[in-house]
Amino acid sequence: MNLSRREFLQALTITLLSSNCSTQRRFGDFDIEGLYSAQSFGNVRLLHFTDCHAQLLPVYYREPSNILTAGERHGHAVPLSGQALVDYYRIKSGSPEAYAFTHLHFIELAEIYGKMGGFAHLATLIELLRGESGPGNTLLLDGGDSWQGSATALWTQGRDMVAACNLLGVDVMTGHWEFTYGSKRVLENLKQFNGEFAAQNIALTDAARFDSDDDNPAVFKPYVIKTLQHARVAVIGQAFPYTPIANPKRFVPDWQFGIQEHNLQAVIDQIKTDKAADVIVLLSHNGLDVDLKLASRVSRLDIILGGHTHDALPKPILIDNSGGKTWVSNAGSHGKFLAVLDLDVGKGRLKGLNYRLLPIFSNLLPPDPKMQKLIETVRNPYIDQLAYPLATADRLLYRRDRFHGTFDQLILDALLEVSGAEIAMSPGFRWGNTLLPGQTITLEDVMNHTAITYPETYMRSLLGREIKAILEDIADNLFNKDPYYRQGGDMVRVGGFRFNCDPNAEVGRRISGLRMPDGKTLDADKTYKVAGWAGVGEPSSGKTVWEVVVEYLGKSGER
Template identity: 55%
Template sequence: MDRREFVRLLGMAAAAGLPISRASETQAATDGFYTLPRFGNVHLLHFTDCHAQLLPIHFREPSVNIGIGSAAGKLPHLVGEHLLKAAGIRPGTRDAHAFTYLNFEQAARRFGKVGGFAHLATLVKRMKASRPGALLLDGGDTWQGSGTALWTQGQDMIDACKLLGVDVMTMHWEFTYGAKRVQDVIAKDFKGRVDVVAQNVATTDFGDPVFPPYVIKEMNGVPVAIIGQAFPYTPIANPRYFVSEWTFGIQDARMQQMVDEARGKGAKVVVVLSHNGMDVDLKMASRVRGIDAILGGHTHDGVPKAVPVRNAGGTTLVTNAGSNGKFLGVLDFDVKDGRIRDFRYRLLPVFSNLLPADRAMAEFIASVRKPYLKQLDEPLAVTEGLLYRRGNFNGSFDQLICDAMMEARGAQIAFSPGFRWGTTLLPGDTIRMEHVLDQTAITYPYATLSDMSGEMIKAVLEDVAGNLFDPDPYFQQGGDMVRVGGLTYTLRPNQQQGSRIHDMRLGGQLIDATKTYKVAGWAPVSEAARDAGGPPIWDLVAGWLRDKKRVSPRVLNQPRIEGLGPNPGLAA
């Protein structure tokens, strides 16, 4: 290798997030960290909810993930030390940093960034090399979450996934590019390469399947069925006009039919590639017979071990592989005489300073980002505090968005959607335009300003709280609690619908049900709001940041929680 080639490779590695000065040190560490001996003869690799993050990032896991009813105190509703204890992970380790929020800033500076498709590609290739015939499954929310994904209608991620070697995929946020865009990609980009499966999406007129419900692939002599489960509440959580001619839903009965049909066609292993969310997957696993494993997504839960669920037909393993490209799930089955004898499951964190950047993927990432670097790299302000989004209530980046909306629009109150995606910045980092887009890049970004009565404000909060804290997961239809600026309130998660929100105040004064308040928001799902054409939220936030230059640590406007008692999903 000559000097020019050496310098070029160093530049690629640096662009993809590999700290060059620590290359020899990290190479020694990775030899043990990613050693995963082959087991069995059926091998499934799984990532989900990467939200278009091509480069390594920081991503803080939640300190609030409340389980209600039978879900309280169980995975995935464990945070911090409770999660470490349940998973048998030692505090202070790389795994502890990957799976929890504990000592986040210190651990992030020590262990470096996570994810990045160039590093994920290296890990995928290693796992496939040791596991002949292994399939790579993409759980969806892949084409959305960055500026480049928005500006290319997901094309950067579509091409990256082909290069990564994705075999089977299901969807959620992909639908927000519109039905035609999804169908065009399947017909042109994915044809003969990636199978998109979803048993629960049909046409509104005659109920015809929109996608193949499953695919059967033979691996080392074993027929393996992958059944798709797209996000069942897409037309509720996102604008219906994007998919107006399609219906969704959980569709337990049809899932059972598809499992039985796949078994009837000879499948010896049946796996569901799901975007239900983990609580829904756990309930589905208890109701549908014959599923060997559910590889889940949507709720961004990085769950270190598979959860076994008993049902009338036996046991189903339920997993969830986190988000933002920071994990790769590896599920191995040992299949003999037509039945599963044993399994192994690991959820591997993707540490960018332990995995060298894959050359082809690094070159692709550099090329696809190059036309947009000027916009992405614009410095807006410096943050003095940690900025993150994750958890049932306000994260500090959510709070920043709410604060920006109230100040820029002269609003008394701000509502921001309970989205789970969005990268994390450490104190002292420069907030660039790319980071704002990581929090806001959607196809319905309109900022709104509305007059709302106190009665309506309570109704909105009650509706979202009912969605999040209904004890029946089949009625949990979207993200986390709406993020709030200005307004304070008390939340009683265990109460019935309509009785969870109390003591709403503005500036210390009780909200008057008959009084009108000026409320700022963004990401409306109605066609009327779309047609009104408010400014995109990223312009509003970016302008606010440019004026500030430096942003002090955000004071989180968290609700007061009552009636839970000690809860391992709620950090003390």
């Protein structure tokens, strides 16, 4: 049964009254009912979340303080961060929205507004929004990176998240980190998934197709047509196009990926020719930069619901193309937000759109009992391991920023000390919860930053010039002037030396000023011992990175 607005407001009031005085006082000046209120617009509702990274519980997650980029932006200064975002969208400083969308005064505001997200709280809001739009008028879309990012997801090979998404009622999803469980596990998990998986840009390799009895090279459905009460909606899937490059290819040896722009246009044209849908939506895991370029080059696509780069856009971006205009949005990450798109559909086309990106304040939204029970059932077998205390955070420990993260620094310090290396490198992953000063660092927190299927550490001997070449290559993946050559993620984290990076410099000239802690320049002809983890080549034989971090914290005490 769908939650009525009256029941929702009653539950909201009870939740607020049961919270502490500081929270009541600060939220008391905020239009809470207005935040989650119904907008009388249109006849179709799309709900979109992405990049939750298997965070079933509410988390602290600090948004980046800088988002540097390079190249064509199609006339839009997006995404924004920090004070620039607050000013552009006219968000009140110190407000719940400022806390949700920026890093500003994060520690102080986190202590007032609390954790965000959590599937039990997300489920409550989804139930309300479905009820508002009426039966048969809502689709729930998952942009991927849902099965990876936590200990329980890794230990159950994503099955915990399949169960949670089933209970949430996901209609269609696409993927990225899901593929790192391997093609066999992906297909097995999808047999248990109640929704549908779509990806127009994944096909069998030529070798796999030669060995197959099926002439169809597509691995998954390219799109799904959903018939609602007032419209037919086509949802085209766009999985992460660089999966075999950014992650080990051995997990999906028979599948090939790519942006597949021409194929996408052909799919759109087919849907239009057949008059199969009134609205065409691309459920994308490209990343925002790629989606913006794609929207300018592909015609007759109404909406792109994006993911991968974890950008939380308070408003969508309207892009011109040869066939009209396309709306582009991105719904943040870690379960912090739910995008609500109310569509006015009539005479076979999208006539109008109203968009809201709703923050999920777990101190406000009461947990859904059924989802809460499922989460407890999933976690109970592992609860002692998850809660095992390792140390106390003596600073804000976060991951997300373009070049630096304090939790990444902890990982680097661990790699250096435990391995005895001169230099350490850690991937610029964007997933992982934030810890406030004074919080206990548990094994679960470490796993939230390291839970992957290729966690082994390695030691390599590299010349100084080879280290610089690696940094140049990664910088080009991030800052290439053509968005189609950007793979997302943040800059690799380094320990044991420093460097400068100019995103707008030419290829091969972005990295400079490589210096060791004693101030000496990194010697191009000298060999250095370099430790790292998450290599995308052949499997390494070293300890898992979480074993290294646990050992380091055990020796080092407070961090």
